[in-house]
Amino acid sequence: MGFFLRRLSFYFIALLFAATLNFIIPRAMPGDPVTMMFANATFEVTPERIAAMKELLGFVDGPLYEQFFIYIKSVLTWDLGISVQFFPLSVNTVLGNAVGWSLFLAGTAVLFSFTLGSILGIFAAWRRGSKFDTIVSPGMLVIQAVPQVVTAMLLLFIFSITLRWFPTSYAYTAGVTPDWTSWTFLKDVAYHAALPLLGASIVQIGGFLIAMRNNMINLLGEDYITMAKGKGLSENRIVFNYAARNAMLPSVTALSMSLGMAIGGQMIIEIIFNYPGLGTVLLNAINARDYQVLQGQLLVMTLFMLFFNLLADMLYVLLDPRLRKGA
């Protein structure tokens, strides 16, 4: 239990640190962010509104530490303020509408690339030094090195615009009312998600592949593998039941952590495919100078990151009996 308390307190400190950054950044910049924020406002700007906004942001008159405590309090009560762009809506609502799509995209992409990457990694390790290993393993890492902007734009240009195989934007056909029970709607969603999924997955496969391959290679030298071979077990049984099962352990926790990272990392894909996730919210917020939403975004993403890290910690303890004894 002590282990978890330590981790939890660390995550709490990390969250506070992110909130502190959010507090410092606008104050460290030249100019008054509140006035800048209202430059593109779509509603009438009265002095009262500016005053209310300042108060919401913690820009109250008073010493800096007082402002800081007011801001931290609003973060801890999850009151992120009001969006300038979509005026009466709160940042919570604006982000809340998008989080679902982002989670869906990130979750599917991570699961897909984990499955594919791990299977490829198992084969690469088992046939180490073969043609497959020497081409696929570094090849996937090279693909991973290509900026996501480029992959996504090329995918969009080739498959959506030139070949017209896939739609160019949105998560489902415009005008359709979402009905999560109807089969046609689900098919429509899958059709729209295909290219963004491909774009988000392609950069992750390499990491899972290499992790799995290296774990496997380390494990294949263990005595119990030699023993299994000596017993005359079939190759499939040795690879999947003996080696892969144990090699999977670090990958499973990496899976959880990469979920947290993927939500931030795939924003650019959502923007290019105009997918209604957090990325698109981000682009609109940038264009409208909606700093409240930008800051809320950072907090939400940090929370996701922390949550999935915590999940990784728990999975580790759950899956590795050696750790359980210690905890």
Add this chain to the structure above:
Amino acid sequence: MKGILNILKNNNKALFGSVILFMFIFVAVFAPLLTDHVPNKRTGNPHEYPSPIVKIAQASPDGWVAQNLADDKRTLLMSKKAEHVMGTSRMGRDIWAQLAYGARVSLGVGFGAGIVVCFLATVIGISAGYFGGRVDDILSAAMNVMLVIPQYPLLFVLAAFIGEAGPLTIALIIGFTSWAWGARVIRAQTMSISEKEFVKAAEVLGESRIRIIFVEILPNLISIVGASFIGSVMYAIMMEATISFLGLGDPGTISWGIMLYNVQTSSSMLIGAWWELLAPCMALITLSIGLAMLNFAVDEIANPQLRSNPGMKRFEKMQRADKKARAAHVKAEPPHFVGEKDLASGAK
């Protein structure tokens, strides 16, 4: 210098990577000599086709190129002068000039941020690993916090508040937000090195801590620092493109990210101006592949275990060399029976 040349000769990945990198550095440095147009002014009609395409299309109006690549008759007519190697953008600016001058910004931001990341990671990592105790506690906590704060949103928030960030600013904010991973690796390595006998010996001899760090520990970290440098350069080039693409960069500069931003905002993709999209994309892909290759090479040089079958390769090489030597040897030797034959013929 000779050592580096030797490495390049023996390691295909290193050779390939450095050729690509030097090609881009060459283009960036000599951009004014390599281009006929200025990058930030209108020098042609909007969306002119690249000149080779125009020439081929004019030479054979029914050929594949004219049918598929230059299928817009009006655009083809507009670009009949064919003086833009890679065509023009919607604003009528020369793409090749933008690409060449953009290489300066992309490489500059990449290497600038890479140096900052590398410096911070090394200083923080070595201090945490070598001094240990409270210094380690504080620095490790800082690393862990930086690692769980998501990079992309943090950079976006920073860039958005700075507003129209120039290349230098972008390089700095990338540098100051992404040192944590490198620092963690360097810390771990420093800790294992400081347990080694030669460091203990230096401590017993009473050498100063600074000297131990710079003379005993740092040289053993060079490979890790090098790998982290190349990794950071890759990451920074990618992030610069992303930040500029989002419109957070200074629209007055010319970089590959800004080129992509222009493609997106002027909907050149929908019009079918493939050259405007492909030019920065191909540049980014080639450069990333080159840097990835260099990264592999550094890994291999630093960690011989990663080499694919090093023993076998060396053996095969020796075998080949041996065969060659033998063949040459056999050839050089006069045929054995000539003498006898001569003798025989002479006897006749």
